[in-house]
Amino acid sequence: MKKPLFALLVLLPILVCAQTDDRIYDIIDAVSAERIQTDVTKLVNFGTRHTLSDTVSQTRGIGAARRWIKSEFEKTSKNCGDCLEVFYQKDLIKKGDNERIVHDVMVVNVVAIQRGTKYPNRYIIMSGDIDSRVSDPTDFTSDSPGANDNASGMAGTLEAARVLSKYKFENSIIYVGLSGEEQGLYGGKGLAAHAKKNGWEIIGVLNNDMIGNIKGVDGIIDNREFRIFSEPVPPTETEKERNARRFYGGEVDGISRQLARYVYKNTKTYMPEMNPMMVYRLDRFGRGGHHRPFNDAGFAGIRIMEAHENYTQQHQDIRIENGTAYGDVLEHVDFDYARKLTAVNAINLASIAWAPPAPKEVKIGGIVEPSARLQWSKVDGVASYKIYWRDTTAPQWEHSRNVGNATQFTLKGIVIDNSFFGVSAVSADGFESPVVFPNSIMR
Ligand SMILES: [Zn+2]
Numbered sequence: 001m002k003k004p005l006f007a008l009l010v011l012l013p014i015l016v017c018a019q020t021d022d023r024i025y026d027i028i029d030a031v032s033a034e035r036i037q038t039d040v041t042k043l044v045n046f047g048t049r050h051t052l053s054d055t056v057s058q059t060r061g062i063g064a065a066r067r068w069i070k071s072e073f074e075k076t077s078k079n080c081g082d083c084l085e086v087f088y089q090k091d092l093i094k095k096g097d098n099e100r101i102v103h104d105v106m107v108v109n110v111v112a113i114q115r116g117t118k119y120p121n122r123y124i125i126m127s128g129d130i131d132s133r134v135s136d137p138t139d140f141t142s143d144s145p146g147a148n149d150n151a152s153g154m155a156g157t158l159e160a161a162r163v164l165s166k167y168k169f170e171n172s173i174i175y176v177g178l179s180g181e182e183q184g185l186y187g188g189k190g191l192a193a194h195a196k197k198n199g200w201e202i203i204g205v206l207n208n209d210m211i212g213n214i215k216g217v218d219g220i221i222d223n224r225e226f227r228i229f230s231e232p233v234p235p236t237e238t239e240k241e242r243n244a245r246r247f248y249g250g251e252v253d254g255i256s257r258q259l260a261r262y263v264y265k266n267t268k269t270y271m272p273e274m275n276p277m278m279v280y281r282l283d284r285f286g287r288g289g290h291h292r293p294f295n296d297a298g299f300a301g302i303r304i305m306e307a308h309e310n311y312t313q314q315h316q317d318i319r320i321e322n323g324t325a326y327g328d329v330l331e332h333v334d335f336d337y338a339r340k341l342t343a344v345n346a347i348n349l350a351s352i353a354w355a356p357p358a359p360k361e362v363k364i365g366g367i368v369e370p371s372a373r374l375q376w377s378k379v380d381g382v383a384s385y386k387i388y389w390r391d392t393t394a395p396q397w398e399h400s401r402n403v404g405n406a407t408q409f410t411l412k413g414i415v416i417d418n419s420f421f422g423v424s425a426v427s428a429d430g431f432e433s434p435v436v437f438p439n440s441i442m443r
Contacts, residue, residue: 019430023167024270024347030163031346033339039155040212040338042068044145044330049132051180052105052140062179066110066130069177072158073112080165084175085113091190093180100137100183107180109187112161116353118170118381123195124352125174125205126160126345127290128153132328133182135317142317147330148306149314150181153208156342163346169353170427171203178290181209182315188293196297203352204259204434205301207291211341212333216308223337225275225307226344229289230260231282236298248364249392249420252280253437255300256291258422261396262434263302263348270347274340277307278395284309300434304341351432356382356425358433365442366416375408375442376423383428387411388435389419397435402426 043049046068047060055063070086077084090108093101110130116122132146133139145151154177161175180186188207195202214223233245233254245251257280264276283289283303291301310332318327359376366372374387384404388397389411403409411421422435 020269021429021431024350027163027346027350028271028343030166031159031339031343033335035162036152036155036159036338036342037335039072039158040147040151040333040335041330043151043154044147048140048142048144049130049146050140050144051107051131051183051186052101052103052138055106062131066108066177066179069110069130069154069158073110073161073175076158076162076165077112083114083165084161085115087111089191089194091186093183093186098184102138107186107190109179109191110177111191112175114161114165114169114173114175116170116172117168119357120172121199122171122201122203122357123174124171124203124349125176126157126349127176127178127188127205127207128155128157129181129187129209129290130154130177130179131182131187133315135315137182137315145318145327145329147328147333148212149210149328150208152210152212152333152338156208156211156338156345159342160346160349164350167350169350171353171355173349173353181290185288185290185293188290189296192293192297192299195299202294202299204256205291205294205299206263206345206348207289207301207303208305208341208345209289209303210305210309210314212335212338213306213310213313214308214334214337215310215332217310217312218308220308222308223334223340224273225277226341227277227279227303227305227307228260228263229279229281229283229291229303229305230256231295232257232280234298235296248438248441250437253420253422255434256295256302258434258437259300260302262352263304263344264396266348266351267344271340271344274344276344280395304345306337306341352434354427354429355431355433356427358425358436359385359423361440362423362436362438363440363442364416364421364438367443370413370415372411372414372416372419372421373408373442374411374421374423374438376436378407379425382425384426386424386426386432388422388424389414392418392420397422
């Protein structure tokens with residue numbers, strides 16, 4: 001009897017490291033390209049979803065679109081015993097706030113909260129956009145299908161809610177349709193301010209903006225690659241923190257970057273057919289997206305999107321010019337690709353919502369010593385902690401070690417100067433928090 005037990009104890013740490021959870025595979029399988037197609041089609045059929053468009057009609061304009069989105073979230077909620085709290089979050093923006101606000105407008109987001117069982121005030125957020133535009137950003141009457149930009153992200157968000165509402169999570173998940181993106185990121189600004197005011201603890205924002213195009217303007221056709229944009233460090237950091245980075249590192253290790261690495265790794269683990277591309281910048285060169293207002297408020301947030309854009313199909317009047325058909329129309333959306341990127345979101349929402357909170361404080365020491373030392377604040381109910389490290393030039397964490405339920409550890413023979421380090425918290429069934437880069441120094 002003794003021998004098998006001993007063997008089991010030896011094997012256990014190995015099993016824990018390589019752990020995957022079947023529920024994550026079930027979630028991938030449950031995401032439906034057909035339902036995403038139905039929803040993108042429905043959104044396109046509102047004619048225009050321009051933020052300044054009609055709000056009274058039942059069939060055309062952003063008012064009809066947001067009422068339909070709200071009704072879809074409510075339908076999902078009904079199917080899970082009222083598991084979603086669905087509401088409008090809105091702010092009045094006055095004419096002239098910027099040159100794209102040509103009349104007073106209520107910017108209305110549609111929010112659905114799936115309340116966490118253990119950490120109801122901690123939120124992981126998936127966002128898409130309700131609004132669309134054509135060539136002139138102030139043209140709120142012309143047909144503006146916005147099929148890829150961004151009915152695709154909105155439909156993905158509705159679908160993720162349908163799939164994940166079948167499960168219970170320890171942390172809260174928010175599915176949100178944001179408005180006012182094309183007019184100046186107003187919806188994200190409004191929800192980030194709402195989060196601050198209500199003391200929400202935001203774990204991170206997965207902003208989906210254009211997740212349906214596989215034929216790039218560069219001629220490349222690719223239905224496996226996608227991009228994860230993340231800024232290096234929060235813009236809210238203090239001068240003291242900025243100065244400390246010169247001596248202790250962290251230039252490429254801010255909270256949004258850790259979230260991006262998390263999504264990359266989890267995708268590689270569960271969806272090896274996908275090719276995530278980390279992009280070390282806030283967003284596309286000089287362009288914007290709805291994760292930015294959350295970053296501005298000091299929250300972690302990333303942009304998930306297609307790898308190959310087609311600019312003749314974004315922000316364009318529908319027309320034919322010199323033989324080229326312009327316009328963001330339904331035919332250009334690849335619904336199976338949108339399904340894959342929706343699944344990428346869903347598995348990361350689930351993994352984070354099943355994971356414990358990350359340790360708040362992580363200290364590092366080992367200056368002029370042969371070994372790096374780490375120490376972190378205890379998180380209640382955590383099964384174990386995992387230390388990560390990598391070469392200073394490596395984009396992803398390369399090495400890890402699960403150190404059990406300790407709150408400090410010495411990595412023998414690993415010199416502090418030559419690697420970057422971090423710590424995550426792990427649940428009993430193996431779900432991990434994002435990695436925390438050391439935020440304090442031990443002498
Ligand atoms: Zn756009």
